[in-house]
Amino acid sequence: MYGRSQSRSTGLFLTLCASMLLLAMVTEQTWAAGARGALKSYLAPVEAVMTQLAGNVDRVTAVFGDVSTLRAENQRLTAADQALRRQVVELNAAAKENATLRQALDFERSYGHRMVAAQIVGRGPDGFSRTLEVDRGTADGVKPGMIVTTGAGLVGRVQEAGPHGAIVQTLADPQSRVNVFLSTSGLQGTVTGGPAALQLEIDHSIGVTATSGEWALTSGVGGGYPRGLVVGELASVTHRDSSTSDQALVAWVNDPAAISLVLVITDFAPS
Amino acid sequence: MKRLGIVALLLATVLVQVTWAPRLTVAGAFPNLALVAVIAITWTAGVRYGMAWAVVAGLMLDLTSDGPLGPHALALLAGAYLTGFWARNLDRDSLLHPVIAAAASTAAYSSVLVFADDVLGLPVPPLGIAMQLVVAASLYNAALMPVALAMMHKLHSPAARRPKPV
Numbered sequence: 052m053y054g055r056s057q058s059r060s061t062g063l064f065l066t067l068c069a070s071m072l073l074l075a076m077v078t079e080q081t082w083a084a085g086a087r088g089a090l091k092s093y094l095a096p097v098e099a100v101m102t103q104l105a106g107n108v109d110r111v112t113a114v115f116g117d118v119s120t121l122r123a124e125n126q127r128l129t130a131a132d133q134a135l136r137r138q139v140v141e142l143n144a145a146a147k148e149n150a151t152l153r154q155a156l157d158f159e160r161s162y163g164h165r166m167v168a169a170q171i172v173g174r175g176p177d178g179f180s181r182t183l184e185v186d187r188g189t190a191d192g193v194k195p196g197m198i199v200t201t202g203a204g205l206v207g208r209v210q211e212a213g214p215h216g217a218i219v220q221t222l223a224d225p226q227s228r229v230n231v232f233l234s235t236s237g238l239q240g241t242v243t244g245g246p247a248a249l250q251l252e253i254d255h256s257i258g259v260t261a262t263s264g265e266w267a268l269t270s271g272v273g274g275g276y277p278r279g280l281v282v283g284e285l286a287s288v289t290h291r292d293s294s295t296s297d298q299a300l301v302a303w304v305n306d307p308a309a310i311s312l313v314l315v316i317t318d319f320a321p322s
Numbered sequence: 323m324k325r326l327g328i329v330a331l332l333l334a335t336v337l338v339q340v341t342w343a344p345r346l347t348v349a350g351a352f353p354n355l356a357l358v359a360v361i362a363i364t365w366t367a368g369v370r371y372g373m374a375w376a377v378v379a380g381l382m383l384d385l386t387s388d389g390p391l392g393p394h395a396l397a398l399l400a401g402a403y404l405t406g407f408w409a410r411n412l413d414r415d416s417l418l419h420p421v422i423a424a425a426a427s428t429a430a431y432s433s434v435l436v437f438a439d440d441v442l443g444l445p446v447p448p449l450g451i452a453m454q455l456v457v458a459a460s461l462y463n464a465a466l467m468p469v470a471l472a473m474m475h476k477l478h479s480p481a482a483r484r485p486k487p488v
Contacts, residue, residue, distance in 0.1 A: 057410065060369045064403045067377055068396055072438075075392030079442055087391065094385050097333075101341040173340040176383045176394065178351045178455040179435060179447055184340070184386060210388045218388040225447035245451060247350050308345045 088188070088213030095186055095216035098173040106311065164277070165318040166200075167191050171311055172216070181223040181244060183207070185313060188215045198316040204281030204304035205229070205269060206313050208321075217315075221307050222249055222282065230273050231282055234266035242267060242282055242301055249283060249301040260297070261288050267301055274322030328363075331477070332375060335359045336382040350451075351458035354428065356383055358466050360398050361405045361427050362474035365420050369406025376402040389444050397435040401427035417468060424467040425460040432456040 078087050169191075173184035187193045189212050199206040199219045207221040220227060227244040231251070238261050240253035253261050265285045271278030283301040290297045339355040346352050356379040364372025380395025387394065408423040432455070440446045447455070 060373075060403070060406060063370055064373060064399060067373060067399055071377070071380070071392040071396040071399065073392075075390045075396070075438065075442055077390075078392065079390035083390075090391075091385050094382075098337060098341060098386065101337040105341045105345075173337075173386050174344040176336070176340050176356070176387050177354060177432075177435065178347075178459060179432070179439075179452065180388060182388055220388065225451045226445040245350070308347060 084211075088211060088216075090213075091211075091218070092188055092213035092216040095172050095184060095213075098184060099170065099186055102170075102172050102311075164316045166314040166316055167193060169193070169199075169217070169313050169315055171313060174307070179225070181221045181225070181227075181307065182210065183219045183221055183307065183310075183313070185217050185219060185315070186215065187315065188213045188217050190214045192317050193217050193315050194317075196321050198276055198280075198319055198321070199313050200280060200316065201305055201310055201313055204283070205276065206305050206307075206310065208275075209315065219313070222303060222305075223307055229276060229282060230270045231267040232270040233261055233285070234268060236261050236265060239270055239272065240267075240296070240299075248286065249303050251285070251299040251301050253288075253297040253299060255295055255297065260290055261285060261299060263287055276321070277316070277319050328375065329378060332356070332359065332379045333382060336379060336386065339383075340386045348462065349454070349458040351455050351462050353462050353466055354431070354459060355466075356380075357398060357401055357428060357431055358424065358463050358470045359474075360402050361420070361424050361463075361467065362470040364402045364405040365409050365414070365423070365471060366474045369403065369410070372402040372406055373399055389439070390442060393435055393438040393442065393444075396438050397431045400434040401431040404430045417471075420471055421464045421467045425464040428460040428463045429456055432459060 077083060167187055169185035169187035171183050172186050175182035183199075183206070185193075185199075193209060193212050195209050195212050195217075197209045199209060205222060207219050207224070207227065209217050210220040211218045222229060222242065222244055224244045227242075229242045230239065231242050232239050233253070236256075236259050238253050238256055238259060240251050243250050243252070251267060263285050267282040267285065269276040269278055269280040269282060281304050283303040286300045286302045288297055288299040335355045339353075343352045343355055360372055360376045360379055363375050376398035377395050380398040381391060383394035383398075384391040404427045405420075405423045408419065408426070412419050432452070436446050436452055446452070
């Protein structure tokens with residue numbers, strides 16, 4: 052009796068596994084992509100409500116913790132403010148020089164991009180694929196491959212799009228790869244996703260080494276991303292003479308758990 | 323009516339997982355509430371019941387992630403089947419067993435998910451990162467298991483009173 056029940060369960064398990072594999076193979080086909088995207092879009096409004104609810108609860112609970120941390124945060128911000136004022140003065144001077152040089156070279160490249168603002172309504176269900184779900188889709192001009200940013204910097208790329216929703220692969224996704232250059236040393240490298248922090252592999256260059264605090268920006272190499280989007284700040288650098296590259300950890304400018312609004316660049320076509 | 327209630331509960335669990343749970347990330351992993359719920363259902367109501375709900379919850383997860391429909395359902399099925407096997411062969415009243423079963427089922431779930439993605443030609447994470455995520459997620463889900471089990475016992479008390487769940 053017991054053995055028969057176990058074999059019935061195993062039979063059901065194998066049947067369901069086969070059905071799910073078949074479903075996966077069918078829905079993976081390109082002709083099914085539209086229907087799949089449409090189906091996923093139906094859940095987006097419900098997720099939007101839940102995300103809003105989660106945000107409201109976060110705001111309420113955050114009040115208790117905020118009071119005790121605000122004082123320390125205030126001191127830290129005052130110090131940061133002084134440093135930033137100095138940087139603004141330096142950057143203003145650099146910008147004037149930069150503008151003159153651009154004019155002289157008749158530099159006509161435009162940095163303006165057409166963008167669509169989208170609200171984040173959900174996040175990937177597990178740690179293997181760090182994705183975000185947004186409430187804008189093909190009906191709003193959002194297509195797979197488009198670049199997603201915030202005011203702070205690069206977020207990722209649209210992976211899949213339905214009529215009223217899209218799934219964005221973030222930089223934290225283990226499969227994500229972005230070519231970058233460093234703001235001070237000018238060294239080039241590749242940022243990959245990771246469970247805790249973004250990893251950067253920096254190519255060696257004679258006489259130049261990367262240092263903590265440098266900014267990593269998209270280099271445009273490979274044509275996957277436009278040049279100049281901020282990725283993050285180098286938190287730590289591990290230099291090895293015996294290796295052809297250095298390893299670094301990058302503090303991403305975007306906190307995927309905290310972003311609620313993103314911008315989809317609709318006029319950049321990755322090559 | 324009761325089934326509709328469980329569907330609503332699973333939908334709520336999946337929605338909480340894709341909206342709230344990522345805010346609770348520790349060592350790159352966050353709780354997989356759908357998996358924990360399926361393990362708790364399997365432990366209290368039996369393996370066939372658990373597998374049925376694994377398919378429902380898995381398809382809901384597939385609707386919130388990139389890629390085709392099916393891999394999450396397949397992974398949850400593996401978790402439910404392993405839990406059912408565990409529950410059938412070991413002491414069901416012990417609290418330690420469901421906790422260990424949750425950790426083992428999370429490992430099975432993750433392995434099947436990565437394997438299914440690989441078979442379907444979808445990108446998979448590097449082995450080192452995958453291992454790190456699996457260990458962290460297993461510990462996380464195991465820690466949540468007693469709470470989930472207590473809730474499931476309350477919600478599912480008529481089924482829990484059945485003499486021999488299959």
